Amino acid sequence: MSTYSLAEGLFLYPTPVGSYYAISSNEDNKSRKFLKRLLRQAKTPELTLETIKVLMDEANDEKALDLLHHCQKIGWVQGIDKEIQCPEGALEDILENLLDSITEKGKVLLADDQGFYLVCNGFPHEVAEELSALGAEIATVHQKRAGLLVNNLGLASHAWAIVDAFGCSQIGFWPIFIGDTRFVIAISGIPHFNHPDFVTFIWALSIRYAKNNNL
Secondary structure, eight states: OOOOOOOSSOEEEEOHHHHHHHHSOSOOOHHHHHHHHHTTSSBOOBOOHHHHHHHHTOOOHHHHHHHHHHHHHHTSEEEESSOOBOOOSOHHHHHHHHGGGGBSSSOEEEEETTSOEEEEESSOHHHHHHHHHHHHHHHHHHHHHHHIIIIITOOOOOOEEEEOTTSOEEEEEEEEEETTEEEEEEEESOBOTTSHHHHHHHHHHHHHHOSOOOO
16 A cells, blocks of 8 residues: 655646656656646646546556656656746747747757747747758658667667767757647757756647647
């Protein structure tokens, strides 16, 4: 029998690491499904046993607490003291205000799987168009060669990069899987996915594009 107990007066919120894990692959497991459902809530839910059971689609109390403990131990979820509401307004405005925080050089764009960018910061329009198209082409190549990369080489990441002579990324392309939609975020230099604004970035995308937004 589980010996875990829930702290009172807290609200459940994904960490930057948890948010990245939730959207970094379209292969689902119990932890990823839980995090995705959490990111589809309009506000941070109160940390109660019934809430986490619904978010996990788990009827068993012990299994729900075990999964929560697992996610907390890895650093995917956290308890916060105050309720947070997902930003409201035009999605493009919300995302644009968050872009600077998640990149070292201020050059970043978000594109869809058709090669069109939704928001961009730091790149000229013509460059942004070319990078968006390149990101879509890379995603197609990755999908075709995923068997080789995962099964033969053990490379589970979906991200690609253009590197310099020292192996450092000059431009990186990271996929973001939201519902049935695949986005690509392209960043010049080092990404700052560990920034709290990255959670808000993924949260806003999830609210807009993920299906079945109910608990």
